[in-house]
Amino acid sequence: MKIVVIQRLEPVLTEELELSDDGRDIDREWIGFALNQFDDQALEQAVLLKESNGATVTAIAIEDEGSDKMLKNALARGADAAFQIPLDADDVESRSSRALAPLYAAAIRTLAPDLVLVGILSNSDLYGELAPYLGAHTGWPQISAVTEVRLAAGKATVRQEYAGGRAARFEVDTPVIIGLQTAMQPPRYVAGSKLRDLLKVQIPELEVDGAPSADMSHGTTLALPDQSAGAVMFDGDADDIATSIHNLLKEKGFVQ
Amino acid sequence: MTILVLIEHYQGGVADGSLELLTLARTLGGPVTALVLAGSMADVATLAAGLDADTVLAVAAPAVARYASSVYLRSLNAAIAACDPELVLLSYSTAGIDLAAGASVATGREMVAYVTSLTRHGAGFAACSQVYGGKLLATSTLPAQGIAVVMPGAVKAGPRSTGDAPVQTLTVDLGPDGCIRHLETLVPESGGIDLTKAARIVCVGRALGNTDKLPMAEALAKLLGAEIAGSRPVIDAGWLPKPRQIGKSGTKVKPKLYLMAGVSGAPEHLEGMGESELIIALNSDPRAPIFGKAHYGAVCDMFEVMPTLIQKLS
Numbered sequence A: 001m002k003i004v005v006i007q008r009l010e011p012v013l014t015e016e017l018e019l020s021d022d023g024r025d026i027d028r029e030w031i032g033f034a035l036n037q038f039d040d041q042a043l044e045q046a047v048l049l050k051e052s053n054g055a056t057v058t059a060i061a062i063e064d065e066g067s068d069k070m071l072k073n074a075l076a077r078g079a080d081a082a083f084q085i086p087l088d089a090d091d092v093e094s095r096s097s098r099a100l101a102p103l104y105a106a107a108i109r110t111l112a113p114d115l116v117l118v119g120i121l122s123n124s125d126l127y128g129e130l131a132p133y134l135g136a137h138t139g140w141p142q143i144s145a146v147t148e149v150r151l152a153a154g155k156a157t158v159r160q161e162y163a164g165g166r167a168a169r170f171e172v173d174t175p176v177i178i179g180l181q182t183a184m185q186p187p188r189y190v191a192g193s194k195l196r197d198l199l200k201v202q203i204p205e206l207e208v209d210g211a212p213s214a215d216m217s218h219g220t221t222l223a224l225p226d227q228s229a230g231a232v233m234f235d236g237d238a239d240d241i242a243t244s245i246h247n248l249l250k251e252k253g254f255v256q
Numbered sequence B: 001m002t003i004l005v006l007i008e009h010y011q012g013g014v015a016d017g018s019l020e021l022l023t024l025a026r027t028l029g030g031p032v033t034a035l036v037l038a039g040s041m042a043d044v045a046t047l048a049a050g051l052d053a054d055t056v057l058a059v060a061a062p063a064v065a066r067y068a069s070s071v072y073l074r075s076l077n078a079a080i081a082a083c084d085p086e087l088v089l090l091s092y093s094t095a096g097i098d099l100a101a102g103a104s105v106a107t108g109r110e111m112v113a114y115v116t117s118l119t120r121h122g123a124g125f126a127a128c129s130q131v132y133g134g135k136l137l138a139t140s141t142l143p144a145q146g147i148a149v150v151m152p153g154a155v156k157a158g159p160r161s162t163g164d165a166p167v168q169t170l171t172v173d174l175g176p177d178g179c180i181r182h183l184e185t186l187v188p189e190s191g192g193i194d195l196t197k198a199a200r201i202v203c204v205g206r207a208l209g210n211t212d213k214l215p216m217a218e219a220l221a222k223l224l225g226a227e228i229a230g231s232r233p234v235i236d237a238g239w240l241p242k243p244r245q246i247g248k249s250g251t252k253v254k255p256k257l258y259l260m261a262g263v264s265g266a267p268e269h270l271e272g273m274g275e276s277e278l279i280i281a282l283n284s285d286p287r288a289p290i291f292g293k294a295h296y297g298a299v300c301d302m303f304e305v306m307p308t309l310i311q312k313l314s
């Protein structure tokens, strides 16, 4: 059983997001990037399947600043191989999942896995999520919002989650694309020593036969939401804030 | 030209999100077609009763008796080909995530997701969406023949229709017994907790970090006579049990008091608690989207404010 897991870097949302001059993207110059939280779950699920079923795990990423380190993290966590997909920055108008899906799909065709695991969503997926795009571009079945994956006899069984915590279990033929929400165990920590061992490792490039596609970003503008209609803010130090909340709770009759 | 709305249903009931889409389609104007997939024509008729649509397009086959992404996608693509709608509306649900991007590639249509408002604009539509966990708003022009995935709660569902719309059947090649086969439906484990009944909730987010500080939050909840709850990452990490998850894939609540700490306010969380009567939010990030929704807020370290508040309440 061969598993490909996709790893994507995303802006750290607790940092201040600024917009590019044309308002069509965020300013990527100063913002911190980290592994997409759902791709983190996808990696964990892949490694859990390796441990339970002896699968081999290949992690892939679009080559970018930090992708090398991200893939070394995947190797340290248990991936067997890792590849970066080269992308000429001048060639891309947009880094949305819609735009980059053909590149990932080409890599998947080259690697020919039984299972592709990718996080269910990325913060910037305005034109739809990656897993269903990969389904469309490869012609393979796709299932998202998955919280459990088990393998047996060339088939996968998955648990898909719906509103209100409802769920269903499905049997799926492979190859299949899975948009993972949560792995069956929380992502493991990786020892710094393991990462240091990989310091000198070169993550190879994977040349693929595909080009980014268009999306609507040329006609889309981004803006910071107007929060003026939002919360009444309590200022001061911790004691002032606690006092304000306490007074509010008294005023509204929640406490004496 | 019609607006095509995918109807989702569960155990014989139409999903709220689908009813909201029908209302949205009505406000946009023009004929509305409801796409209903069910196990039999009798089931279609039950589901279609009272839907505010001009036409019901029905796919009736045992393979679509219950939701499965592969057969639903084939049906949706066939429905789009059959009625060439000027707009396709899907709810931002598991099905909306599963189907929208695939249908957009298969039918060559543009799509936009996370839509909070949609209006006519020239020959197409103008859409406002939430991205980056609710930290940014995106305005796009969706050309005619587009697909929009709309946030639950973006529109309030209107009244049910008194008449029944005519039903047209659509025959779809659902493939060889589907490549994604439904095995069983799983009902949520309740663990005896029903947060929908709680009048007061204290909710903690990922910033909790681990279970070391959980007793602090629990002490605060106890003093307020509140139930403790968490955002999805808190439940995924195993810090609190699943029945205590608030949000899109957790419990939807509307308590009198919702005190939240270290929760960013992602759309999927707001979906579960946005209608609470009094929302107080603690977050260290002044730009956290939750401050756009909360009634009262403070930019602070929750681990400094919570003990002080506990002291005042004891």
Ligand SMILES: Cc1cc2nc3c(=O)[nH]c(=O)nc-3n(C[C@H](O)[C@H](O)[C@H](O)COP(=O)(O)OP(=O)(O)OC[C@H]3O[C@@H](n4cnc5c(N)ncnc54)[C@H](O)[C@@H]3O)c2cc1C
Residues within 6 Å of the ligand: A014, A120, A121, A145, A181, B133, B204, B205, B206, B207, B230, B231, B232, B233, B234, B245, B246, B247, B248, B249, B250, B251, B261, B262, B263, B264, B265, B266, B267, B268, B269, B272, B282, B283, B284, B285, B288, B300, B301, B302, B303
């Ligand atoms: C299909 C789907 C379904 C989902 N369902 C749900 C759901 O049901 N419920 C849900 O919650 N999410 C759900 N999510 C996930 C959702 O997208 C967000 O990832 C999640 O809500 C984020 O949780 P959080 O706010 O706790 O964490 P984060 O977004 O990481 O936010 C942590 C916040 O804590 C603040 N903070 C950090 N330190 C401190 C401190 N010391 N004091 C105060 N504040 C601090 C930070 O500024 C930040 O705003 C779903 C996602 C998908 C794709």
Ligand SMILES: Nc1ncnc2c1ncn2[C@@H]1O[C@H](COP(=O)(O)O)[C@@H](O)[C@H]1O
Residues within 6 Å of the ligand: A014, B206, B207, B208, B209, B284, B301, B303
């Ligand atoms: N005790 C804390 N004080 C301030 N920030 C914290 C604390 N614990 C976690 N965070 C922040 O909460 C966010 C989510 O943390 P993590 O679970 O590590 O991803 C990150 O921005 C952390 O830096």
